[in-house]
Amino acid sequence: MKIKRDSSAKRKTELLCGFVLEDSNKVLGLPKVDSKTTSSINQSLKDMNGKLGKLTIIPIPGKKQAQRILLAGLGKKENITNDTIRFVSGKIAQTARELKLKEFSIIVPPTFVNDSVSSISQIVEGAKMSLYKFDKFKAEKVDKSPDMTIIVSKSSKISKAIKIAESVADGAIFTKSIANLPPNECTPTTLANFAKNISKKNKMKCTVISQPELKKKGFGGITAVGKGSKNEPKLITMEHNNGPKNQKPIVLVGKAVTFDTGGISLKPGQSMDEMKFDKCGGCTVLGIMKSVSELKLPINVVGIIPSVENMPGGEAYRPGDIIKLYNGKTAEILNTDAEGRLILADALAYGEKQYSPKAIIDFATLTGACIIALGNNVAAIVSNNEQLTEKITTSSKTTTEEIWELPLTQDYMDMIKSDVADIKNIGIGRAAGTITAAAFLKSAIKDTPWAHLDIAGVAWTQGAATKDKPYNPKGATGFGVRLILDYLQKL
Template sequence: MKIKTESSIKKKTDLLCGFVLENSNKVLGLSKIDRKIALSVNQSLKDMEGKLGKLSIIPLPEDKYTKRILLAGLGKREEWTEDTLRNVSGKIAQKARELKLKEFSIILPPSFEIDPISSISQIIEGSKMALYKFDKFKAEKTENEPNLTIIVSESNKISKAIRTSEIVADSAIFTKSIANLPPNECTPTTLANFAKMISKKNKMKCSVISKLELKKKGFGGISAVGQGSKNEPKLIVLEHNNGPTNQKPIVLVGKAVTFDTGGISLKPGDKMDEMKFDKCGGCTVLGIMKAVSELRLPINVVGIIPSVENMPGGESYRPGDIIKLYSGKTAEILNTDAEGRLILADALSYGEKQFSPKAIIDFATLTGACIIALGTNVAAIVSNDEKLTRKINDSSKRTSEEIWELPLNQDYMDMIKSDVADMKNVGIGRAAGTITAAAFLKNAINNTPWIHFDIAGVAWTQTATKEKSYNPKGATGFGVRLILDYLQKLES
């Protein structure tokens, strides 16, 4: 999709789209139209009533500047969220594709209704992401992707907003594309190759620590989880060094289990195919790092991705094993399906020790308990720093990637104490499963501000996932837009 701006609503276009508030008698930003066209528009306004997500198309005579006008309902103004325009724009883009159009135009709502810069990002993100379809392995591809023109009345700062929004949306799509790959097409080595590709293109430093070196350097968690598979484990490190040399970086860590059988503690067969999505945390970090470099943010950011395949076999780690993590602490293994916290603990400790960061943020499809607690539309967060949590919450509201903070006090830390090691890799029964997993991770952090995202419920579309036009079936790219918003606010 190519995106550009135009100052006139009388631009030649296949489809001119305008937004309508519920029970409104006007189209936002649409004025000075022919009387005959106005009559048709007014009738459609009465029929559709501006209901949220409702679309109405008005065909026009051939000699007009547009072949059709599309009215898109935004619902009641007082019920708008930051996601309303994004979701409805996605529906418009999908309708343009359905009509097999080469291009379409959307009128930017006037600034008295909504901030134009926010509108730009929401329209572009919704339109681009709604047209994404994972058809890599289908004989019949979804070919046409209509181009978008945004009709604006004021162009100040618009061009920068468009470029930024395109990069953010493309990076979320990049994340989805990798996360959707099946396990036979995406191993830890494949992820490392993706990292090398984006680092080469965007001039970032990339290093990959492989099996023998991982063992030699004391990455006991990554080594143990990855030893049961013929596909060797990797620790992938990307560095964007565009800030002052003395500036502490933000470290992002993403769990990337390219396929999770559960290991010796084998998962049930039902829905095990979805465990290709157990790499979503790492894919999120890849997408963020891609965008950070393309946006040339004047800050320092490090992406760390521990990647393994968790398989049963003669060399697999076992329940009852005691392993030594990178931090020097020991962990008793009670369940080999609680593997994500082991590889994350190594990566978190390494990130803190190696880079002395300003903050550490991690993403992981970590616990099924998170889905029980919060469902499939809200991610859980656990943090040790109120200021960092506040900033992340602000970005969550702007990007509509919803989060909810869970507590982490000493009682939860006590629940993972082991009789034979420093800690055990599961808590007590089914109680507080999401929090005890986070407690395990907290043991890997010393004093650095840290926030943990459990994205098990939101990383891909599941049975109870709320339908959004820009989240087609499969991986959602959750967290990419949120963290990019946070990082851009750091820049400013």
């Protein structure tokens, strides 16, 4: 999909798309048309009434500039949000593809011009992400995506806004594409190769630590979880150094369990196929790093991805084992299906020690308890720093990737104390499962500002419980990519 800008709403196009507010009698930004077309538009406006997401197509007879006009309902003006524009733009793009068009045009309404950069970002993101479909393993591929022209008044900022939005959307799509890969096609080594290719193309430093070195350097969590599989674990590091040399980096850490059987504490068979999505945190980091490097953001960012396959093999770690983590603490294993916190603890401690970062943000499909608490449309955030939480929350409102803060007091830290080791890898029964998992992560770092995003409920679409959005087709959602890119750009 190619996206360009044009300042004329009278350009030749197969489909000219205009937005309509609820209870409105006009199409925002539409140029004057002949009386016959005007009559058709007026009748359509009465029928659709600008209801959110409702689309109407009007054919234009004769040799006109536009072959068809599409009216897209935005709902009530006071209810319009960034996600409204993203949602409706996605429906427009999908309709253009269904019509097998080569291209279409969207008019940016004059009422949006005061914040045209933001509106254009949402239009681009909504349209581009809505045209993504995972068809890698299908004989019959999805029809080619049509190109899109954005019609907006002249502004030097518009072209830049389009470029940024395209890169952000591409990062999210890249994350989805990898996260959707089946476990036989995506092992820890595969993820490492993706990281190497991105880094080589965008001139980032990439380091991959493999099994022998992981064990030698004391990555006890990653080593323990990964040793039950023939696909050896990896610790992947990517460095985007485009800020001042003395600037402390932002470290992003993503859990990447390429498949999670639960290990010896075997999961139930039902829906176990979805455990290919247990790598979504790591895929999120890959997508962010790809966009950060392509946008050449003038900051320092480090991506760290601990990647394993959790299998119940002959050498698998067991309930009752005591392992030593990278930070020197010992952990009692009570459940091998609580593996994500073990590999993340190693990566968090390593990131803090190696890079002395300004802040650490981690992403993980960590706990089913998060779904019980918040459902499938909101992620949990747990943090040791109010300012960091506030900044991420502000960005979440821009990107409509919703998060909700959960507390982390000393009482929760006490719940992971072990009788035979420093800590244990699950809390007390089922109580506060998301928070006790975060407590385990907090114990891995010292005093660096840190935020943990539990994306277990939002990383992929999970049936009717997931809100239907055209830019999140079935499968991985890429949650967190746009959110953190917004946060990083605001730095």
